[in-house]
Each structure stands twice: as structure tokens, then as C-alpha cells.
Amino acid sequence: MKDFSFTGINLAISTPFNEHGKPDFNRLEQLIERYLAAGVRGFVLSSGTGMHVYLSQEESKALVAFGAKVIDGRARIVAQTSALLVEDVVERTRHAADCGAGAVMVLPPFFEGPTDDDGVFEFYSAVARAGLPIIGYNVPQAVGVEITPALLRRLCEIPEFLAVKDSSGDLSRQAALVRTGLPVMNGADPLVPYAMYAGARGLIWGGANFAPKTCIELVAAAQAHWWDDAREIWRLLEPAMSLIWEGDYVQSVYAASEMTGYGAGNPRRPLSRLSAQKIDVLRNALGDLVERERLAV
Template identity: 90%
Template sequence: MKDFKFPGINLAISTPFDGNGKPDHARLEQLIERYLAVGIRGFVLSSGTGMHVYLSQEESKALVAFGAKVIGGRAKIIAQTSALLVDDVVERTRHAADCGVDGVMVLPPFFEGPTDDDGVFEFYAAVARGGLPIIGYNVPQAVGVEITPSLLRRLCEIPEFLAVKDSSGDLAKQAALVRTGLPMMNGADALVPYALYAGVSGLIWGGANFAPKTCLEFVGAAQAHKWDDAREIWRLLEPAMSLIWEGDYVQSVYAAADMTGYGAGNPRRPLSRLSAKKIDVLQSALGELVERERRAV
């Protein structure tokens, strides 16, 4: 078994933007310090929740470098280094390594890339030249490529390939990945309790941006097998975690985090703020989490 470095919550931290829509590093530093203060010990920089796809390569690299410097060894760091060109993924991964990042998360080939297992394997084998542990990213509904149990077994033959993050949202398929006995991380907010019960190795959690304290309490109870306590805490989290998974995910995380005191500004265009009607629905779903989390800020 490869050494797995990323148990528990790895926060897919939102990227703050200023009033002109530019990455706001000062605000990012403030957020990182707040999350560290409540106990977050794993971060994903330039994540999907952090709008990786809407950052230029230079913006993403600058974000990774700055975030890693702020964290300064106080938490594990995963950086997303996904790109259309393999050479760009390798270059971004080497940059992340130079910044002291512990591992990278990489989408399989997308946008008319290879969809057969051989093509996906060759892609990740090439990415391994970047020199960091690789977490594959299973989100077939978005990229059209699925990492199946048989493909995961094959990918883990690559020395640098550590695990797969499953954001399919399909509990049965995720359970099949867990049954391989290989490291697997959950990336579907609404499935967190079921994933932990099934035995996932770790979590990459975007929704934890708006409820880090409560999410940590929940995971702590689950890891201690205090399932009655975990169920009670999940009852607070479930309405919002299920709602954001239904659509407008990134915009909803930004809006919810603003309500609970972990605001990162507005999402970057082409995404826009939630409508007033959706804000009201989200506020209702958050319930007592707003006050509960603000007490921790």
C-alpha cells in the first residue's frame, strides 16, 4: 500500500476575487489563517471550487505559490494542475513541487481527448514526470471519462499515482472503487457520511468552505465510529450539502461562505452571483449553521 498523506478533510478552498474580478491574495491569506485556526489540516489550491478552469495558467501558478507560502508546512497541500496539454500539466506539477506542494489533483484527458483505458493510462504515466503524487479526478459527467475499478487498479501501477477522487455522485460506483482496497477520496458533498462509512481514505470537500468547524466535528465523530453523534451533526449539514449538489455548485459555495463569515467575494465571470430567490433557499438550508460557524470566525 502506498503511503497515503491526505486523510480527513482536504478543503477545496474557494479562490477570493477582488472588485475587479482579479485573484485577491490578501483575502486568501486571511481565509487560510481562519481555516487553520479552526483545525483544517489539508488544502486543495486552484480546485474546482476555487475556479481552476477560470484561472489563467499564470494566475493558477501564482495562487499555488502564494497559498503554499502562507500555509508554510502547517497543513498538507494538494494543487490542481489540470490542463488540456500534457506538457502543461507536467510543467504546472513541477512548479507545484518547487512550491512545496505535497500532491496534485489532475483531471483525465478531456475535451475530445482519449476515452479508452489505454489513453487514460498513458496520460497519467506522462503526468508522472512532474514528480509529485497524483490524485486522479473521476467526474465523468463533466469530462466524459470514467475511472472504473479496473482502470484504477491499472493506474495505481504507476508509482506516482496515489489515489482517485470520485466526484461522480454515484454511491454504488464509489463503493465499487472503495472495494478495490486502493486509496480513494470522496469529492461529492452529499455522499460524505456514506463515503466515510464505506471506508474512503480521505475527503476533498468544497462545501466545507462554509462550515469548516461543523464539518470537522462531523468527520471526527465518524472517524471515532461515534455514528450516533455523527448522524446528529450531519442533520445540520445535510440540507445545504444536498442543495449545493443539485446545481449552481460554485456560486452556492461562495454565497454560503459569505453568509457564515468565510466570504471569498463573488465568483469570477462567466459565473455570477445567485439570484435573490436562490439566496433565500440557500439561507433556509443553512439554518443554524450560520450562527454556529460565525461563532468560530
């Protein structure tokens, strides 16, 4: 079996933006240092939670380069290199390799791309030419392509294809992927403890932006199979993790992070800040997490 070194939390870090809507590299450095101090040992740069689809190629590459320089070997690095053109994915992946990333996360072909298994296989085979381990990204509700257990087995025949991140939000489907015996990473916030119990090998977690300390405690308990402890910690996290999954995901992560002391500014257009009413609902769902996390900042 291929070596899998991305266990535990890989934080899908939010991209900070300044008042002009441009990436704020000073704030990014501050956030990375805070997350490292909290115990985060894996980062996904230019993540979905970090608004990858609303970054230009040059902005995304600059974030990967800067983030990797700040991390400087102190944590694992995954870079998202998804793009519409396979040539762009390969170029971004080679850039990520030059920056020191240990793997890339790549969506299957999307926006009227091939949806058959042969087309998806050929796509990832082409990306593999860049030479970095690949984490496939299963989010069928967004891209219209599902990585099934049969397709996962086939993709893992590609030497560089390491694992799949499952963000379907469907625990039964994720468990079916896990039963292949191949590395599966959970990407659905409300499923974290259940996915770990089912055998998910790692987590790519956007909601951990606003509660890194508590999320790390949960994962440590689950990895030790202290399930009673994990359930008690999950009681603190579950209301907010479930709420953000219901809609306005990225905006909610940005807003919640402001409340707990890990603010990344406002999301970039076309996304807007949450309404006052939604912020009140989110604050109520966070409950004791606000004070709990601020004590760690």
C-alpha cells in the same frame, strides 16, 4: 501499499476575487488563517471550487505559490494542475512541487481527449514524470471519462499514482472503487458520511468552505466510528450540502461562505452571483449553521 497521508478533510478552498475580478491574495491569506484556526489541516489550491478552469495558467501557479507560502508547512497541500495539454500539466506539476505541494489533483484528458483506458493510462504516465504523487479526478458527468475499478487498479501500477478523488455522486460506484482496497477520496458533498462509512480514505470537500468547524466535527466523529454522533452533526449539514449539489455549485459555495463569515467575494465571470430567490433558499437550507460557524470565526 503506498503511503497515503491525505486522510480527513482537504479543503477545496475558494479563490477570493476583488471587485475587478482579479485574485485577491490578501483575502486568500486571511481565509487560510481562519481555516487553519478552525482546524483545517489539508488544502487543495486552485481547486474546482476555486474556479481552476477560469484561472489563467499564471494565475493558478501564483495561487499555488502564494497559498503554499502562507500555509508554510502547517497543513497538507494538494494543487490542482489540470490542463488540456499534457505538457502544461507536467509544467504546472513541477511548479507545484517547487512550491512544496505534497500531491497534485489532475483530471483525465478532457474536451475530446482519449476516453479509452490505454489513453488515460498513457496520460497519467506522462504526468508522473513530474515526480509528485497524483490524485486522479473522477468526474465522468463533466469530462466524459470514468475511472472504473479496473482502470484504478491499472493506474495504481504507476508509482506516482496515489489515489482517486470520486466526484461522480454515485455512492454505489464509489463503493466499488473502495472495494479495490486502493485509496479513494470522496468529492461529492452529499455523500460524506456514507462515503466514510463505506471506507473512503479522505475527503476533498468544497462545501466545507462555508462550514469548516461543523465539517471537522463530523469527520472526527466518523473517524472515531461514533456514527450516532456523526448522524446528528450531519443533520445540520445535509440540507445545504444536498442543495448545492443540485446546481449552481460554485456560486452557492461562494454565497454560503459569505453568510457564515468565510467570504471570498463573488465568483468570477462567466459565473454570476445567485439570484435573490436562490439566496433565500440557500439561507433557509443553512439554518443554524450560520450562527454556529460565525461563532468560530
